[in-house]
Amino acid sequence: MLNIVLLEPEIPANTGNIGRTCVAAGAKLHLIEPMGFRITEKQVKRAGLDYWDKLDYTIYDNYEDFLQKNPGAKIYMATTKARTVYSDASFEEDCYIMFGKESAGIPEEILVDNEENAIRIPMFGDIRSLNLGNSVAIVLYEALRQHGFADLNTKGELHRLTWNGEK
Numbered sequence: 001m002l003n004i005v006l007l008e009p010e011i012p013a014n015t016g017n018i019g020r021t022c023v024a025a026g027a028k029l030h031l032i033e034p035m036g037f038r039i040t041e042k043q044v045k046r047a048g049l050d051y052w053d054k055l056d057y058t059i060y061d062n063y064e065d066f067l068q069k070n071p072g073a074k075i076y077m078a079t080t081k082a083r084t085v086y087s088d089a090s091f092e093e094d095c096y097i098m099f100g101k102e103s104a105g106i107p108e109e110i111l112v113d114n115e116e117n118a119i120r121i122p123m124f125g126d127i128r129s130l131n132l133g134n135s136v137a138i139v140l141y142e143a144l145r146q147h148g149f150a151d152l153n154t155k156g157e158l159h160r161l162t163w164n165g166e167k
Contacts (some may be wrong), residue, residue: 002027002091004136005075005098007063007106010036014102017133019055025140025150029057030096032066063110070096075117077106078139080129085160089119091143102132114145 004027009015015031022029031039041060060066069139075096076089078114091097100106111118121130129135145153 001094002093002140003031003068003096004140005030006101006132007032007110008034009096009132010035010102011132012037013133015039016052019057020051020136021133021140022056023054025049025144027140029055030035030066030070031057031059032063033059033061034044045117049101054068075114076139077099077114077118078135079106079109079111079118080120080123081105081111082115082120084119086119086121086139087142091146093147094144096149097136097139097143099132105129105160144148 002025004018006015006018009031011056013039015035021027058069058129060069068087073096074092074094075098076091078086078097078099098106119139121135123130130138144150
């Protein structure tokens with residue numbers, strides 16, 4: 001199982017969308033406090049629609065609490081400051097992919113100690129960053145692709161619509 005880690009997320013709609021993406025991808029979501037909202041807020045649940053109850057997630061008091069409860073975890077850190085492009089990383093099946101808060105990303109003091117595991121999404125021009133939900137989806141689905149989309153529905157079967165009981 002892949003793990004998505006949000007360090008101090010600030011925007012409830014982003015976290016809700018990421019939760020929904022994690023459900024669709026079979027990934028676990030790790031949320032590190034402080035967050036800019038309460039997890040019970042309507043915006044978070046609305047963004048995750050009716051999937052929030054299917055989400056496997058854990059909330060941690062802070063970054064140290066996360067590290068203590070996940071000893072030895074292989075953590076990739078998504079940042080615009082990395083040298084390695086996300087598609088050049090080899091994601092292990094049980095790795096953790098961390099994303100920082102929307103306004104500031106992952107703090108420098110954490111990145112300095114984890115430079116070899118820092119990854120980035122290439123962008124054109126002077127764009128500061130992508131939306132957090134989009135960034136998570138891009139990197140998560142690359143990790144899934146590397147593992148052959150194991151356990152995901154890849155058949156792409158079309159389902160016929162029925163109108164008034166007719167096909």
